[in-house]
Amino acid sequence: MGDVIRDLPEALADAEWEPTVITPAYGIFGQLPGARLTGSLDVNFAGARRNVEIFSVPGTDTRIRHLAFEHPLFSPAGTGKIYCDDGHDRPFATDASKFALFSAAAAAYASREAGTNDIVHLHDWHTALYLVLRRFDERFRNLADIRTVFTIHNLAMQGVRPLAGDPSSLQAWFPELAYDAAMLVDPRWGDCINPMAAAIRLADGVSTVSPTYAMEVQQPDDPEHGFHGGEGLEQDLQRAAAEGRLVGILNGCMYPKLNRRRPGWRRLLDTIRIEVEHWRQGADTGGPLHDLALERLGSLPKRRPGSVLTSIGRLTPQKVDLFLTEIGEGRTALDAVLDDLGREGMLILLGSGDAKLEQRMFDIAGRHGNFLFLCGYSQDFTDLLYRAGDLFLMPSSFEPCGISQMLAMRAGQPCVVHAVGGLRDTVRDSVNGFSFAGATREEQASNFVTRVRDAIDMKTKDTDRWLRTRSAALAARFSWKAAAGDYINRLYL
Numbered sequence: 177m178g179d180v181i182r183d184l185p186e187a188l189a190d191a192e193w194e195p196t197v198i199t200p201a202y203g204i205f206g207q208l209p210g211a212r213l214t215g216s217l218d219v220n221f222a223g224a225r226r227n228v229e230i231f232s233v234p235g236t237d238t239r240i241r242h243l244a245f246e247h248p249l250f251s252p253a254g255t256g257k258i259y260c261d262d263g264h265d266r267p268f269a270t271d272a273s274k275f276a277l278f279s280a281a282a283a284a285y286a287s288r289e290a291g292t293n294d295i296v297h298l299h300d301w302h303t304a305l306y307l308v309l310r311r312f313d314e315r316f317r318n319l320a321d322i323r324t325v326f327t328i329h330n331l332a333m334q335g336v337r338p339l340a341g342d343p344s345s346l347q348a349w350f351p352e353l354a355y356d357a358a359m360l361v362d363p364r365w366g367d368c369i370n371p372m373a374a375a376i377r378l379a380d381g382v383s384t385v386s387p388t389y390a391m392e393v394q395q396p397d398d399p400e401h402g403f404h405g406g407e408g409l410e411q412d413l414q415r416a417a418a419e420g421r422l423v424g425i426l427n428g429c430m431y432p433k434l435n436r437r438r439p440g441w442r443r444l445l446d447t448i449r450i451e452v453e454h455w456r457q458g459a460d461t462g463g464p465l466h467d468l469a470l471e472r473l474g475s476l477p478k479r480r481p482g483s484v485l486t487s488i489g490r491l492t493p494q495k496v497d498l499f500l501t502e503i504g505e506g507r508t509a510l511d512a513v514l515d516d517l518g519r520e521g522m523l524i525l526l527g528s529g530d531a532k533l534e535q536r537m538f539d540i541a542g543r544h545g546n547f548l549f550l551c552g553y554s555q556d557f558t559d560l561l562y563r564a565g566d567l568f569l570m571p572s573s574f575e576p577c578g579i580s581q582m583l584a585m586r587a588g589q590p591c592v593v594h595a596v597g598g599l600r601d602t603v604r605d606s607v608n609g610f611s612f613a614g615a616t617r618e619e620q621a622s623n624f625v626t627r628v629r630d631a632i633d634m635k636t637k638d639t640d641r642w643l644r645t646r647s648a649a650l651a652a653r654f655s656w657k658a659a660a661g662d663y664i665n666r667l668y669l
Contacts, residue, residue: 177299177300177329177330179427179579180299180327180329180385180427181197181199181299183428183430183656184428184656184659184660184663185197185237185240186237186239186240186656187428187655187656187657187659187660188660188663188664189237189239189240190657190660191657191660191661191664193664194239194241195239195240195241196240196241196242196243197235197240197241197242197243198243198244198245198282198285199242199243199244199245200244200245200246200247200250200274200275200278201229201231201244201245201246201250201251202250202251202257202258203246203250203251204251205231205233205244205246206229206231206233206244206246208233208234209234210233210234211231211232211233211234211244212231212232213229213230213231214230214231214232214243215229215230216228216229216230217230217245217281217284217285217288218284219277219280219281219284220280220315220350220352221276221277221280221349221350222273222277222348222349222351223348223351226247226249226277227247228245228246228247228277228281228284229245229246229247230243230244230245230246230285231243231244231245231246243285245278245281245282245285247277247281249273249274249277250274250277250278252270252274259271260274266342266344267336268335268336268337268344269337269342269343269344270344271302271335272335272337272344272371273343273344273349275301275302275303275305275335276305276349276350277349278302278303279302279303279304279305279306279308279309280305280309280349280350282303282306283306283309283310283313283316283319284316286306286319286322287315287316287318287319290318290319290321290322293322294322294323294668295322295323295324295325295668296319296322296323296324296325297324297325297326297327297663297668298324298325298326298327298375298379299326299327299329300327300328300329300330300333300372301333301334301335301371301372301375302335302371303326303375304326304335304371304372304374304375305349305371305374306324307324307326307374307375307378307379308346308353308355308360308371308374308378309350309353310324310378311355311359311378312353312354312355312356313350313353323380323381323668324379324380325379325380325381325382325383325667325668326375326376326379326381326382326383327382327383327384327385328372328376328382328383328384328385328393328576329385329576329577330576331372331384331393331406331407331409331576332404332407332494332574333372334362334370334371334372334373334407334409335370335371335372336362336365336368336369336370336371337368337369337371338367338368338369339357339360339361339367339368339369340367345369346360346369359374359377359378360373360374361373362408363408363409363411363412364408370409372409373409373412376409376412376413376416377412377415377416379421380421381421381423381667381668382413382416382421382422382423383422383423383424383425383663383666383667384422384423384424384425384576385424385425385426385427385576385577385598386424386425386426386427386576386577386597386598386600386601387424387425387426387601388424388596388597388598388600388601389424389575389576389577389597389598390417390422390423390424391424392404392405392406392574392596392597393405393406393407393409393410393413394406394410394413394414394417394422395410396410400616401615401616401617402573402614402615402616402617402619402620404494404573404574404596423662423666423667425659425662425663425666425667426577426598426601426602426654426659426662427577427579427582427598427654427659428654428655428656428657428658428659428660429579429582429583429586429653429654429655429656430656431586431653431655434586434587435563436563436587436588436650437563438563438564439560439563439564441478441479441480441564442478443560444557444560444561444564445473445476447556447557447560448469448473448524448548448550448557449470449473451552451554451556451557452466452469452470452473452550452552453466453470455551455552456470462534462551464538465534465538465549465551466551466552468538468541468542468549469541469548469549469550469551472541472545472547472548473548475545476522476548481519481520481521481522481546482520482521482636483517483520483521483522483566483567483632483635483636484521484522484523484524484564484565484566484567485513485517485521485522485523485524485565485566485567485568485569485628486523486524486525486526486561486562486564486565486567486568486569486584486589487523487524487525487526487527487568487569487570488525488526488527488558488561488562488568488580489527489570489580490527490528490529491527491528491529491530491533491534491537492529492530492533493530493533493573494572494573494574494575495527495529495572495573496527496533496536496537497573497617498571498572498573498594498617498620498621498624499571500533500536501617501618501620501621502618502621503618503621503622503625504622508540508621509571509621509622509624509625510540510547511540511543511544512625513569513624513625513628514540514544514546514547515544516625516628516629516632517546517632518546519546521546521632522546522547522548523546523547523548523569524548524550524561524564524565525537525547525548525549525550526550526552526553526554526557526558526561527550527551527553528551528552528553534551537549537551538551559587562583562584562586562587562589563587563588563589565584565589566589566635567589567590567591567592567628567631567632567635568580568581568584568589568590568591568592569591569592569628570584570591570592570593570594570599571592571593571594571612571620571621571624572593572594572596572597572599573594573596573617574596574597575593575594575596575597575598575599576597576598577597577598577601578593578597578598578599578602581593581598581599581602581603581609582602582652582654584649585602585603585608585609585649585650585652586650586652587650588646588647588649588650589646589649590608590609590610590631590645590646590649591603591609591610591649592609592610592611592612592624592627592628592631593609593610593611593612594611594612594613594620594624595611595612595613596613599611602652602654604648606645607645607648608645608648608649608651608652609645609649610627610628610630610631611627612624612626612627
């Protein structure tokens with residue numbers, strides 16, 4: 177979502193639109209150099225009048241206006257964190273209240289500025305309550321005249337909260353709101369509001385971030401066959417499609433002038449070592465993971481291995497379940513890939529997230545000397561990894577769009593991807609990369625291993641074909657200009 181909100185406005189400005197981007201300030205954006213307090217809003221929320229400050233924040237493109245709304249609720253306890261971890265007993269509670277207030281503030285601002293806006297474009301469940309207030313709050317009746325569209329970035333996150341009976345509930349946020357529950361309730365839990373579902377039902381237009389994902393989400397999930405679809409909202413999405421309100425628009429990628437030269441092996445390892453040592457010094461937890469990475473860095477050969485595989489992404493079930501699926505003899509797909517690579521190759525995986533998944537990766541790294549697991553994130557060597565690798569691995573269980581495969585291809589690194597969502601829309605099997613599918617999760621994991629093996633075989637045994645594949649990956653373009661044109665013509669007008 178961050179990439180879209182950063183890059184789409186620039187492409188819209190190129191098409192002579194005048195974008196204004198509004199986000200919570202999170203206790204951070206209002207403190208940035210050049211940020212100015214330009215006004216405030218009085219917002220009715222949780223039974224009281226809340227003063228929300230408005231900061232104008234400078235951006236890199238002067239054609240785009242950036243506003244950050246500030247309130248203590250946007251940064252609980254002054255942490256500056258965007259998301260809070262409430263635990264399984266009250267999922268989304270703090271975040272839901274935060275974004276409910278943000279939605280109310282956005283509605284108040286849009287209502288005040290109604291004469292200057294042609295389109296309001298909302299993103300994911302975080303902004304969905306804007307549409308609820310637009311439909312049911314009499315104070316915002318003028319918002320009905322402004323076309324309001326909604327983009328789904330990840331249907332797996334829906335922000336479900338109770339209708340009542342909790343400090344983080346619809347009734348607690350807007351106690352005087354008279355609403356039609358049928359337009360707001362979760363299809364599985366009738367006593368809960370589902371912000372994602374409400375937005376799909378109430379928006380003038382709905383988009384997903386790739387054409388294939390728009391088709392997938394109209395089908396029910398099928399866990400037995402490893403298929404992720406509408407996450408319980410498929411009927412709402414089918415209805416939106418039947419009404420002509422649902423479209424799939426592929427995200428773009430920026431293509432600045434880049435240094436595409438492969439970094440030297442020693443330079444890459446030295447850059448990684450410096451960052452891991454920094455992580456190790458500042459780590460409250462995870463020390464053993466960094467210790468193993470430093471140990472592995474010290475034992476790697478001085479010369480570049482024959483094949484260097486890379487993977488970059490958050491450690492979530494969506495991203496790594498197929499890596500960790502057993503394919504026989506107690507081996508995971510990742511074990512099999514590493515066994516196939518042997519001493520002639522290695523895999524560098526950069527990512528952090530779920531603590532249990534971090535531990536699983538740590539355990540696998542402990543038994544494979546050709547696996548370097550880097551538990552963290554660093555922009556300093558992320559770009560180097562995209563340029564350094566021969567083959568990028570992205571076996572997501574589902575993928576609304578994906579950006580990592582575009583960045584790898586931009587650097588000339590072919591990808592092995594699961595043929596779902598935006599991965600299917602960007603990687604053409606045996607043309608600019610490699611893709612796999614399967615009727616079950618186990619079959620998908622097995623086919624993933626096979627396609628990695630096929631790619632390495634091509635690289636080592638059919639150099640001409642490999643270079644054509646690599647050149648096709650480098651030449652692929654997914655422009656924001658094309659995406660902006662689709663947004664304008666298919667969603668905004």
